[in-house]
Amino acid sequence: MPATRPLHLAAEIGGPPRYDAADYVALARLAERGALDFVTLQDSFTRPGLDALAVLARVAPATERIGLVATVTTTHTEPFHVSSAVATLDWVSRGRAGWVVDVSTTPAQARLFGRRHAAPPEALWREAGEVAEVAARLWDSWEDDAEIRDTSTGRFVDRDKLHHVDFEGGMFTVRGPAIVPRPPQGHPVTVVDAAGEHSEETAARHADVVLIRATRPEEAAAIRERLRARAAAHGRRPDALRVLAALTVNLGDGERPAEPGLESAPRTTGGAGGPYYRGGPVDLAELIAGWHRGGAVDGFHVAPEEPARDLERVVNGTVALLQHRSRFRTFYPGGTLREHLGLTRPANRYAHAGGAS
Numbered sequence: 001m002p003a004t005r006p007l008h009l010a011a012e013i014g015g016p017p018r019y020d021a022a023d024y025v026a027l028a029r030l031a032e033r034g035a036l037d038f039v040t041l042q043d044s045f046t047r048p049g050l051d052a053l054a055v056l057a058r059v060a061p062a063t064e065r066i067g068l069v070a071t072v073t074t075t076h077t078e079p080f081h082v083s084s085a086v087a088t089l090d091w092v093s094r095g096r097a098g099w100v101v102d103v104s105t106t107p108a109q110a111r112l113f114g115r116r117h118a119a120p121p122e123a124l125w126r127e128a129g130e131v132a133e134v135a136a137r138l139w140d141s142w143e144d145d146a147e148i149r150d151t152s153t154g155r156f157v158d159r160d161k162l163h164h165v166d167f168e169g170g171m172f173t174v175r176g177p178a179i180v181p182r183p184p185q186g187h188p189v190t191v192v193d194a195a196g197e198h199s200e201e202t203a204a205r206h207a208d209v210v211l212i213r214a215t216r217p218e219e220a221a222a223i224r225e226r227l228r229a230r231a232a233a234h235g236r237r238p239d240a241l242r243v244l245a246a247l248t249v250n251l252g253d254g255e256r257p258a259e260p261g262l263e264s265a266p267r268t269t270g271g272a273g274g275p276y277y278r279g280g281p282v283d284l285a286e287l288i289a290g291w292h293r294g295g296a297v298d299g300f301h302v303a304p305e306e307p308a309r310d311l312e313r314v315v316n317g318t319v320a321l322l323q324h325r326s327r328f329r330t331f332y333p334g335g336t337l338r339e340h341l342g343l344t345r346p347a348n349r350y351a352h353a354g355g356a357s
Helices: 021-033 052-062 079-092 105-115 121-140 195-205 217-233 279-293 307-324 339-343
Strands: 006-012 036-040 067-073 097-102 146-151 156-157 189-193 209-212 240-251 276-278 300-302
Touching: 006 189, 006 240, 006 307, 021 036, 021 052, 021 307, 067 079, 067 339, 079 097, 079 121, 097 121, 105 217, 105 307, 121 276, 189 195, 195 217, 195 307, 209 217, 217 240, 217 279, 240 307, 279 300, 279 307, 279 339, 300 307
Parallel strands: 006 036, 006 300, 036 067, 067 097, 097 189, 189 209, 209 240, 240 276, 240 300
Antiparallel strands: 146 156
């Protein structure tokens, strides 16, 4: 990976359940001051707290540039509703939406719906891949100029520019077209946490951004190359994939002096919650710059252990130092999340085919 390849940074703003949207607005604004690519908000059917997509729809008008990415579980939910909800977030944020594709594997979550039993992860991730595919088709089911609002004729939409997706998968069929016009980004950004074998396959086929787990740069580089190869095998351009290392950070301590005789570079440790970093913001900046400079990853997704404390130190310490060293941008060059990530706006598959549905 060339050293000049842009560094991408993102942060989770969830943490303990809160019921005041002002808390999430404050964290998103803080991340925006650091010019981070996007913030994520975790969600699941058994997680107490507010709905992530709804919260980020509240955050959208209170922010201007930062990307807003909600976890969306594709198990027990209707793909048509998922695509509409994510497209709506893209509209209300003016092109800054994304979604973390996730699945529900536990019997407890299945019992909440009572429609089917819990299934193995392999089947659920296969279904998640189908949801990602049909969502993209639904977003394309309106051509960009399908909405005409012609008051002289009373025509709102050009019906020749609406298309049925006619998708038949292993678990569902969707005919379409969507009820929401094509989102500003064409396709809101799709993020997949590739922690497991089955999610890695879905990531290689459908993700724009992949989150990986690694405690050493060599390990991260190997995962990144494997993902790029698998994406290429699916006919995708590997350079269109952004691979970010997921890292829980605790910046409650100060910087740690290097121990004599040991490697001086800051290090991560492994644990039940995945790679973990504890130390100061300066050492975290060294770690991020080192991994990126060596080509291991395209960036980092940090999960602050205490969001209010640690995100402030990430933005005003780690990010400020990276910016001072010209390792990270100081402003947003574009307006959409795709532009932050250096990703192109996808062509409409139906318009490209000459309007045939």
